[in-house]
Amino acid sequence: MSPLALRRPDSEDDKLRAAAESLCALVRECAESGIARRALLLRLSHVPEELAHPHHLRLARSALDPLSLADRARVFCLPNRDVAIVWRGEAAAALRASLEAVLHLFADEQERVPDPASLALSFRLPEQAEALLEAVQASLLLQTDDALGSAGASGRSAPTEPLDPSALAGLENALVQADVARFVRRRQICERLPERGFRLRWEKRALSVVEIAAVLLPDRAVRADPWLFRRLTRTLDRRMLALLGAPQELRNAGPFGLNLNVASILSPEFLRFDAALPAGLRGQVVIDLMPADIMADPAAFLFARDFARDRGYRLLLRGVTAGLVAVFPLRHIGLDLLSLRFSPELAGLDVDRALPDAASTVLTRADSVAALAWGQARGILLYQGRAAAPSAARAQLAG
């Protein structure tokens, strides 16, 4: 297909350019009048092409919804598919909600969007007018046929709505029949070897919720409500377990890990998966549990923990952030491993004393040399992230 075939009608192009020019005019007016405004630029042009499907972009744009109610809010869709919103007043809670929505949207795409926070830039006007003008001008320069094509008629007029209970029920029903195998994504957990790079220890297998939802429920933001999303993960757990419990599915599998809810470990699907697990994989499967899920039903957790350990599974506490390191020492909660999410905030904290045995810690989001250095300084051996990937030729399962 010729690139020209993807080009929008001139009128659409013109509208986008006009929007960019309107935004520039508004910013200049701010600078001249000194009237304070705030702006948020959602840099969808930075979303990798493989994620820049119309439904993904619609979901991403919906992150700005909380700000649309702010005083005198105006939205500008730019030619390179970036979106800006400008408003008066503070609207701090709405801004936080929008920024969090962006983080949530790409939270399970760490490989392709390692730093989702960089997708949203906030500006104070008139102080930062120049920086915003530069960004808008760049959007005009960076305009490409492909970018336009993927933004397409993607329905700016059809705003994405948050998931609600009835939509969740529909999605869960749809999942019963859906073939989810194509949505399985793998991430590598690697061990740092002294002076020899990294060695693959296990692969984490997870369903990409964003992609599933984009196909089955494209007009809804599945992460907008954290608890409905968490409920959805239970259904996804069971689909994943059913998938892995199928005959031959694990015949050639190496060590792997799964995100599961406590209730999922106690489900019929887990019992079938366990019965189908090849003997050689006993002791080689890591089950990742979330702190909130554990605290939702500690009695069920203790039962599930002891059952799973009896069956030879290793248990990992996942999603631990700087704020939770001290809350969940491994020896208290009786798990084998802890995954600690690297963040600049973590680097600034003194967590040395609270860190469990470093050999039991997986440092995730290890996308930078700084993250590796932080982990190494604390004796951490296991990493997940772009900076910790073994070269393809050297990838060897540790067994």
Added chain:
Amino acid sequence: MLQHRAGQAGPVGTRGGGEEDGLHEAVRRAARSPQGRMALVLHLSRLPSPGPRSHHRRVARAIMEDTARRHEGQLFVLGNGDLVLLCRAVEPGQPLAARPPHGPPPPDPATLPDTLARLLRVDLPDPGRVTTVWRLENALAALAAYAAERLAEGGRTVIPPVSAGPGVAAQTGVVDALAAIAEGPVIGDLMRRQTGVLVAAGHPGGPAKALLRPLYREVTFSIAALEARIAAGGQAAADPFLFRHLAGRLDRRMLARLADAAGTGGVLDIAPGGRGAAPLHINLTVPSILSDAFARFAGLCRSLGAPLGVEVTLVEACDDAVAFGRARQVLAEAGLTLVLDGVSYLALMLARLCALRPDLVKLDWSPRLGELAADEHQLVAAALERIGVHRVVLHRAETEAALRWGMAQGVRRFQGRYMDAILAAARMRDCSHAAGCTLRQCGERSAATGPAGRAGCGAVGLLDDPAVPVDFASLAAAPVAAPSLGRAAR
């Protein structure tokens, strides 16, 4: 034949009264050749109320079926929830199969009692009560008696069969319907309040008479009242995650309702000096605390000097620690109290909650707290010490045993039906209209937040709790029926 043979597919649970007939018949047959056979009863019926949960039965059955498959066995699922395994016994002195380094324990009938006791230790701490093992060559009579007893129960099913529960559409439908009711115009009878009290020390050196002083008044939506509107008893919290979603939707209405009531002098007035003089506590989700609506509400609190307490569940606090940290900061900046709610004794043992830095922690009373093994008690005591007993509220204190346990730990803050009863008794003692009322009516009227709920009370002014002197002299040493009441302080 009704019994489940090992490996048979079928729902866990019972058909009609269970498989008592099949067990009885199997015992009769086993009597012909009892040598080398054994029976293992897993007494799930002994699990305390609300009885065995579906996962107890499902997982235990899977484990026992595995043993049955390898040891020529049969498994029977009885109407009272018990599981009975009849199988070939391991001969005394026969070495146990070695456990593989990373594998599950071998499905050996000799090790099965330990495995099951370990799994069920939270619910049934005494391993001797979890299972009974009979060698049939010398204990057939005991097994036969057990089987006959179950048969005599005549299929009186104690434990309902495991079902998948209401479908997701039904569950989400209930949550939607409950939220819609709370968002409707008439909600007065859906809100309740309960008083948290401080047991203040008696006079030094004097009689052990203490003062029960109202500490706060917690205002909540009554989930039971909401459920009653659509005959959905017990369904709102059936799924903890859907319940959190519902809580978020109720928050908006709660904030709006309290903002409307501010300065009116009514039961829901947040302003200091309102009814009862103790500050209000409300439950909010973390996203609600970070919302613009709450920012406006916090502004209102500041302008009125209202000493509000905000209760956040432990689950919310652990779900997004970053957001929780911000919420804590928002509350601190507004001068409001952060209360960590929904803390079970198990959570207390598993996590170091002091690291969440709440102002108060509401520990849910459980009768198990009074029966903890020494090492578990030590864990709980250490956790309370780290938090500081002055920050702990013993919540759901429904019995004297709760009060007694709390006092013994140094806890002085309580909330629950037992405290409600003491406060109601104090009101009735001082009320000239009390002759026509029951303690329960007085308690319910005090819990009501709308005029309809207070109807029938001839002394509405008394419903807002005063401080109550209570004689705890006997409480510290010996069992007592109820603390005696002194004159109410006004």
